[in-house]
Amino acid sequence: MSMDIVTSKSHWFASISLVVLGIIFESGWPNYHFTIHDGPVVLWYYAMSGVMAAALILLRPHALQSLLKEPLFYWYVVYAITGLLWLIWLDDGYLNPENQNWRQRFLLLLFFAACLVLASAANFRRFAEVLLGCALFATVSYWVDFLNPFIFVPADMEQSIPGRAAGWFVNANQAGGALVVMCIAAMPFVAMRWRVLLSLIIFIGVFPTFSRSSIVFAGLVIAVWVWRGQFSKKAFFALLLVIPLGVAIGSVLFTKGVDSVDIDNKDIMNRLGFFQEMGEANDDSAIERRYVAEFAWKKFTENPLGLGPGKADPGMVDSFDSWDYSQSTHNMYLLLMVEQGLFGCILYLVFLSIIYYKGMRLYRRGLSRQECDIGMALVLVAIYFSFFGFFSHTLLREPHLVMILTFLLAAEHRAIAGRTRSVLSETRPVEAIVVMEDRRRV
Numbered sequence: 001m002s003m004d005i006v007t008s009k010s011h012w013f014a015s016i017s018l019v020v021l022g023i024i025f026e027s028g029w030p031n032y033h034f035t036i037h038d039g040p041v042v043l044w045y046y047a048m049s050g051v052m053a054a055a056l057i058l059l060r061p062h063a064l065q066s067l068l069k070e071p072l073f074y075w076y077v078v079y080a081i082t083g084l085l086w087l088i089w090l091d092d093g094y095l096n097p098e099n100q101n102w103r104q105r106f107l108l109l110l111f112f113a114a115c116l117v118l119a120s121a122a123n124f125r126r127f128a129e130v131l132l133g134c135a136l137f138a139t140v141s142y143w144v145d146f147l148n149p150f151i152f153v154p155a156d157m158e159q160s161i162p163g164r165a166a167g168w169f170v171n172a173n174q175a176g177g178a179l180v181v182m183c184i185a186a187m188p189f190v191a192m193r194w195r196v197l198l199s200l201i202i203f204i205g206v207f208p209t210f211s212r213s214s215i216v217f218a219g220l221v222i223a224v225w226v227w228r229g230q231f232s233k234k235a236f237f238a239l240l241l242v243i244p245l246g247v248a249i250g251s252v253l254f255t256k257g258v259d260s261v262d263i264d265n266k267d268i269m270n271r272l273g274f275f276q277e278m279g280e281a282n283d284d285s286a287i288e289r290r291y292v293a294e295f296a297w298k299k300f301t302e303n304p305l306g307l308g309p310g311k312a313d314p315g316m317v318d319s320f321d322s323w324d325y326s327q328s329t330h331n332m333y334l335l336l337m338v339e340q341g342l343f344g345c346i347l348y349l350v351f352l353s354i355i356y357y358k359g360m361r362l363y364r365r366g367l368s369r370q371e372c373d374i375g376m377a378l379v380l381v382a383i384y385f386s387f388f389g390f391f392s393h394t395l396l397r398e399p400h401l402v403m404i405l406t407f408l409l410a411a412e413h414r415a416i417a418g419r420t421r422s423v424l425s426e427t428r429p430v431e432a433i434v435v436m437e438d439r440r441r442v
Contacts, residue, residue, distance in 0.1 A: 009059060010056055010059040010060035010063070010121050011121055011122070011123070013052075013055065013056055013059060013121075014056050014063075014118045014119075014120075014121035014122040015121075015122040015123040015126050015127075017049075017052040017053075017056070017118050017122070018115075018118045018119055018122040018126070018127050018130075018407075019126055019127060019130050020052075021045075021048070021049055021052070021115070021118070021403065022127055022130035022131065022134070022403060023130055023133075023134070024045055024048075025045070025399045025400045025403050026130060026131060026134040026178075026182060026400050026403065026404075027134050027137060027138070027168055028138075028167065028168035028169040028170070028174075028175070028178065028400065029168055030042045030045045030399070031168075031169075031170065032152075032168040032169070032170055035159065035170055036152070036153055036154075036157065036159070036170065042399070043107065045399075046107055046110065046111050046114075046399070049111055049114040049115060049118070050110055050111075050114045052114065052118060053113070053114035053115075053117040053118055056117060056118060056121060057117065060121060063117045063120055063121050064117065066116060066117065066120035066410065066413050067113055067116050067117055067120075069413070070116060070409060070413070071354050071358075072112070072351070072354055072355070072405075072409065073112065073113060073116065075347075075350065075351055075354060076108065076109040076112050076113075077109060078347070079105055079109070079347060079351075079396075080102070080105040080106045080108070080109045082340065082343070082347070083101060083102035083105045083309040083340075084102045084105075084106075086102075086306060086308050086309055086339070086340055087102055087308050087309060090307075090308050101309040101310025101313070101339075102309045102310070104397060105309070108396065108397055108402065111399060111402055112402050112405075112406060115402060115403050115406035115407075116406040116409060116410060119406050119407050119409070119410035119411075120410045120413060120414075122410070124189055124407070124410075124411055124414075125189050127407055128185070128186045128188075128189035128190065131182045131183075131185055131186040131404075132182075132186050132190070134182055135179055135182045135183055135186070135198075135201050135205070136201065137167075138167055138168075138169075138175065138178065138179050138182070138205060139179065139201055139204055139205030141165075141167030141168065142165040142166070142167050142175060142179075142205055142208045142209060143165065143204075143205075143208050143253065144165075144167075145165035145166060145167050145208070146163070146164075146165040146208035146253075147253065147256065149162035149163065150162065152166070152167055152168065152170075153166075153170060159171075163210070164208075164209060164210050164211075165208040165209050165210075166209060172209040172210065172211050173209070173211045173213060173214065173391065173392060174392070174394070174398065175209050175211070175214075176206045176209035176211035176213070176214025176215070176218070177211070177213070177214050177217070177384070177388055177392075178398075178400050178401075179201070179202065179205045179206055179209075179214075180202055180206065180214060180217055180218050180221060180384070181381065181384055181400075181401065181404055182400075182404065183198040183201055183202050183221075184221060184377050184380045184381060184384070184404075185377055185381070185404045185407060185408055186198065187225070187230065187373060187377060188370050188373035188374045188376075188377055188411070189370070192230075192231065192232045192235070193232050193234070193235055194235075195225070195230055195231050195232075195235065196231050196232075196235035196236065196238060196239045198225075199222050199225065199231075199239060200239070200242065200246070202218045202221065202222065203218070203222070203243070203246065204246060204250070206218045207250060207254075213387070213388060213390075213391040213392075217384065217387055217388070220383075220387075221380060224376075224380065228376060230373070230376075288327065289330050289391075292325065292327055292328070292329055292330060293329065293330070293331060293334060295325060296312060296329040296331065296334040296335070296337070296338050297334065299312070299323070299338045300334070300337045300338050300341070303338075303341070304341050304342060305340075305341040306337070306338065306339050306340040306341035306343070306344060307323075307338055307339060308339060308340075309339050309340070310339070311323060311338065311339060312328055312329055312334075312335050312338035312339055312393075313328040313329075313335065313393065314326055314327065314328060328393045329393045330391060330392060330393055331389065331390055331391070331392075331393055332348055332385075332388075332389035332390075332392065332393055332395050332396070333345055333348060333389055333390070334393075335393040336348050348389065351385070352382055352385055352386050352389075355378055355381060355382035355385065355405070356378075356379060356382035356383075358375075358378055358409070358412055359375045359376065359377070359378025359379035359380075359381070359382060359408075359412070360375065360379055361375065362374060362375030362378065362412050362415055362416070363375030363376050363378075363379060366415060367415075371415040374408060374411045374412055374415055375412070375415075377408055378408050378409075378412060381404070381405060381408060385401075
């Protein structure tokens with residue numbers, strides 16, 4: 001079998017695999033199926049990605065190079081291994097069923113590796129189309145969820161929060177963030193004249209989640225896109241004309257939703273009041289978050305070396321001996337500080353720095369508009385992890401985020417490789433340099 005045929009088959013297989021996994025994970029289905037409908041554990045979906053990646057490696061062993069050249073792969077290795085070593089060092093029964101957090105870290109390492117291997121050989125545009133489709137589905141499902149509070153999560157379930165839409169993501173904060181980050185990753189692969197639709201999807205879809213962090217970050221992303229000229233002028237002016245219509249339709253739907261007797265109007269109005277009061281929040285959720293942040297900081301100062309992985313997350317352990325509270329930190333920085341001390345915080349800062357550096361490097365040195373846009377997307381993803389890290393403690397174990405991150409990393413790898421080939425080419429060295437200089441002038 002010739003090398004071209006093998007490459008073609010591996011490219012097709014990787015693209016199909018990534019599309020399938022994208023539809024599954026970017027829709028939020030695995031956790032929804034397991035949590036709400038007693039479906040299979042998410043582990044089986046992770047295993048599917050591992051089998052696909054192993055098959056691709058058999059077809060194209062070269063695919064492993066993209067993994068071994070990626071700094072974040074080694075970061076995940078350190079993240080996983082230190083979780084185990086921390087429990088061994090603390091002599092805390094790392095094989096006990098309740099100490100499952102370190103095992104989840106290894107699972108995420110394998111999932112990251114599988115997704116990166118598949119993405120390295122896949123058709124990026126096909127996966128971007130999946131992201132757009134999932135973003136549209138999420139937008140529609142959020143409004144359906146808002147107008148019909150118990151259509152996704154039955155009223156008798158603990159996860160039911162009528163009035164705060166989440167669709168298949170169940171958690172409204174995760175739902176809002178997922179929608180924004182899907183649009184960020186898809187943007188470089190959407191034609192300029194259609195990019196304004198991404199802003200509309202974000203603008204329309206995030207609102208019914210009533211996630212304050214998601215709404216603020218959505219506004220930041222749209223502002224950055226406008227500032228960096230991501231829309232054509234015609235499309236931008238069209239957006240300005242459509243916004244009043246969208247606000248009018250949204251107002252009608254919002255009024256219809258809050259008139260429902262099933263919705264907690266007080267919670268929703270308190271959340272909207274956050275923006276009227278310029279960031280001042282005094283609802284129950286905000287009060288609890290401030291309390292748990294102070295509680296986590298106290299735990300860190302009492303145990304500067306950390307309590308061990310999972311010890312600040314009641315959802316991951318059966319005992320409250322170390323944490324003594326029903327809710328986790330709602331904060332990635334504090335979570336890792338409580339779990340692994342100052343080392344944990346530094347570990348997360350390194351994670352953010354790697355993503356930001358890779359994105360900014362490509363943004364400044366890209367040879368084409370698309371390469372620079374991929375770099376910008378990586379920078380925005382780094383900001384996403386930085387910003388949402390103050391409001392969520394689950395970012396590192398959300399599979400839809402891992403998939404998007406590996407997708408953009410693979411796109412960055414291909415851009416860097418293509419730029420290197422262009423600059424080093426013996427046939428067109430001058431043209432490549434001219435293109436680079438032109439891009440720098442722009």
